[in-house]
Amino acid sequence: MAEDALGNMLAQMENAEPYADVDAGVFERLKHPERTLKVTLPVERDDGSVDVFEGFRCQFDSARGPFKGGIRYHPTVSQDEVTALAGWMTWKTALVDLPYGGAKGGVVCDPTTMSDREVEKLTRRYTEGVRRMIGPDMDVPAPDINTGGREMAWIMDTYSMYGGYVIPDVVTGKPIEVGGTAGRVEATGRGVAITTRRTFDYLDRDLDGATVAVQGFGNVGSVTARLLSSMGANVVAVSDVSGALHDESGLDVMAIERHVAEKGVMAGYADTDDGYDHADAISNDDLLRLDVDALIPAAIENVITEDVAEELRADVVVEAANGPTTVAADVVLRERDVQVVPDILANAGGVIVSYLEWVQNSQQYSWDLEQVNDDLETRLARAFDEMLDAYTARETPDLRTAAYVVALERVGKAHEMRGLFP
Ligand SMILES: NC(=O)C1=CN([C@@H]2O[C@H](COP(=O)(O)OP(=O)(O)OC[C@H]3O[C@@H](n4cnc5c(N)ncnc54)[C@H](O)[C@@H]3O)[C@@H](O)[C@H]2O)C=CC1
Ligand SMILES: O=C(O)CCC(=O)C(=O)O
Numbered sequence: 029m030a031e032d033a034l035g036n037m038l039a040q041m042e043n044a045e046p047y048a049d050v051d052a053g054v055f056e057r058l059k060h061p062e063r064t065l066k067v068t069l070p071v072e073r074d075d076g077s078v079d080v081f082e083g084f085r086c087q088f089d090s091a092r093g094p095f096k097g098g099i100r101y102h103p104t105v106s107q108d109e110v111t112a113l114a115g116w117m118t119w120k121t122a123l124v125d126l127p128y129g130g131a132k133g134g135v136v137c138d139p140t141t142m143s144d145r146e147v148e149k150l151t152r153r154y155t156e157g158v159r160r161m162i163g164p165d166m167d168v169p170a171p172d173i174n175t176g177g178r179e180m181a182w183i184m185d186t187y188s189m190y191g192g193y194v195i196p197d198v199v200t201g202k203p204i205e206v207g208g209t210a211g212r213v214e215a216t217g218r219g220v221a222i223t224t225r226r227t228f229d230y231l232d233r234d235l236d237g238a239t240v241a242v243q244g245f246g247n248v249g250s251v252t253a254r255l256l257s258s259m260g261a262n263v264v265a266v267s268d269v270s271g272a273l274h275d276e277s278g279l280d281v282m283a284i285e286r287h288v289a290e291k292g293v294m295a296g297y298a299d300t301d302d303g304y305d306h307a308d309a310i311s312n313d314d315l316l317r318l319d320v321d322a323l324i325p326a327a328i329e330n331v332i333t334e335d336v337a338e339e340l341r342a343d344v345v346v347e348a349a350n351g352p353t354t355v356a357a358d359v360v361l362r363e364r365d366v367q368v369v370p371d372i373l374a375n376a377g378g379v380i381v382s383y384l385e386w387v388q389n390s391q392q393y394s395w396d397l398e399q400v401n402d403d404l405e406t407r408l409a410r411a412f413d414e415m416l417d418a419y420t421a422r423e424t425p426d427l428r429t430a431a432y433v434v435a436l437e438r439v440g441k442a443h444e445m446r447g448l449f450p
Pocket of ligand 1 (some may be wrong): 110172174175216225243244245246247248249267268269270312326327328329348349350375376378379
C-alpha cells in the first residue's frame with residue numbers, strides 16, 4: 029500500500045469512491061491536478077555565494093472557485109508532495125463548503141539555516157516566479173510549514189509592486205497591519221481544539237481532564253495545545269523537530285511557548301527556570317505511542333505508519349497536520365477501534381479564517397475577533413455534522429471516508445454542471 033503523500037491522497041479518494049455519487053468519468057478527472065509550475069530560484073547568500081532553490085505551485089482543482097492553499101518551506105518538499113497537499117486543499121475547501129478550489133506551493137529549502145534577509149530574497153523570487161498564476165481571483169496562497177505572516181507580507185508586497193497598487197487579497201494569513209484578519213494566526217489550532225471537543229462530545233467522553241499528546245509545536249500544534257489546556261484537557265506531551273517532552277501530571281504549555289518563542293526550538297526547556305526536571309525527554313516516535321486519550325499529530329505527513337498504528341494507545345487521533353496517517357495505518361486503526369478525525373476537517377479552521385480574511389479584504393471592511401471566531405465555529409460544526417450524516421447514511425467504514433464522500437460529491441457536482449469539455 030502507498031506510503032507517500034500523493035499515493036495516500038489518491039488511495040483515500042479511491043476508498044471513498046464506492047460510497048460517493050460521482051460519475052466515473054468525473055472521478056477520473058478529479059485524480060489529476062489542473063497544472064503545476066516548477067520555478068528556479070537563485071538567491072545570493074549573505075556571504076556572496078549563490079544558491080539555486082527549486083519551488084512549486086500546484087493548482088489541483090478550481091471547479092468550485094479560485095485555488096487556495098498554503099506555501100511550505102521545507103527540505104522534503106517535492107512536486108508529488110505539493111500535489112498531494114493541493115489535492116487535500118481541494119477536498120478540505122469542499123468539505124467546509126468554501127467557494128474555493130485547492131492548491132499548494134512549496135520551496136525545497138531549510139529556512140532554519142538561512143538568515144532573515146536570505147529568506148526574504150527567496151520569498152520575493154518565489155513570488156516573481158509564480159506571480160502569473162496567483163491573484164485574488166485566481167489563486168490565493170497562505171502560510172504552511174515554516175511560513176507565516178512575515179512571508180505573506182513579502183509576497184503581498186512583491187505582487188503589489190508588479191501590479192502598481194496595493195493588492196492585499198493576493199494572500200491570506202497576512203499581519204493585521206497590512207490587511208490580515210483578527211484570528212488567523214490561531215485559526216488552525218482553534219479549529220483543531222474545537223473539533224477535538226466536538227469529537228469527545230460525539231463519543232460521549234469528557235474532555236475535562238482527558239490526556240492529550242501533541243506532535244509538532246509550531247503555529248498549529250502550540251495553539252492547539254494551549255486551547256485544549258484552556259478547555260480543561262491535560263496536555264501531557266508535546267514535541268517539535270528537536271525532540272519531545274512528557275509529564276504525566278501535565279505540562280505548562282504557555283511556559284513552553286515562551287521558551288520556543290525565545291529559542292526557536294523546544295530543546296533546552298527542561299533546564300530553564302520554567303522547566304520541570306521531572307519531565308521526561310522522549311522521542312517523537314515514543315510520543316505517538318503514549319497511553320493518552322487523544323493524540324494530535326501537528327507536524328508532517330506519514331508519521332502514523334502501520335507499525336505505529338499497531339502500538340498506538342490513544343483512543344482518538346485528531347489530524348492537525350495534513351496527511352499524518354498512511355492508508356495502511358488507517359486500516360489498522362479502524363480494526364483497533366481508534367477514532368480518527370480526518371485532516372480535511374480537523375485542520376480546516378485555517379482556510380476558513382483565510383476565507384474570512386479574503387472576504388474582508390474584498391469588502392475593505394474588517395470584522396472583530398468574536399465575529400471571526402463565531403463564523404469559524406459555525407462552519408466547522410456544520411461540516412462535522414455533514415460528515416457524521418454521511419458516515420451514518422452511506423455506512424462508510426470510517427469518518428475519513430465519510431468526509432471524502434461529502435467533498436468528492438461537491439467537487440464532482442461542480443465539474444458535472446460546468447462540463448468536462450470546453
Ligand atoms: N499553518 C496553517 O494555517 C495550517 C497548517 N496545517 C498543517 O499543520 C502542520 C503544521 O504546520 P504549522 O504549524 O503551520 O508549521 P510550523 O512550521 O509553524 O510548525 C511545524 C512544527 O512541526 C515540527 N516538526 C517538523 N518536522 C518534525 C518532525 N519530523 N517531527 C516532529 N516535529 C516536527 C517543527 O519543529 C514545528 O514545531 C502541517 O502539516 C501543515 O500542513 C494545516 C492547515 C493550516
Ligand atoms: O489558509 C489557507 O488558505 C490554507 C492553509 C493550508 O495550507 C492548509 O489548510 O493546509
